[in-house]
Amino acid sequence: xxxxMMTMATQTNRARRLVKMxxxxxxxxxxxxDEQLKKMKAQLRVIKEELAAVDAQNSKGFGK
Numbered sequence: 001x002x003x004x005m006m007t008m009a010t011q012t013n014r015a016r017r018l019v020k021m022x023x024x025x026x027x028x029x030x031x032x033x034d035e036q037l038k039k040m041k042a043q044l045r046v047i048k049e050e051l052a053a054v055d056a057q058n059s060k061g062f063g064k
Contacts, residue, residue: 015051019044
């Protein structure tokens with residue numbers, strides 16, 4: 001059980017870093033074509049939805 005908790009934390013940390021990276025890349029939209037921007041925005045949307053689902057599943061209650 002401890003191993004699965006550690007890998008889940010690692011995956012969410014990796015996903016959060018990916019979100020930050022994609023947001024930085026999208027902010028420099030003049031460097032990319034419209035098609036590349038659409039792909040990056042779609043990936044960002046999917047990752048945010050998955051993170052929200054994981055956070056909702058792991059929610060402990062009121063304060064945290």
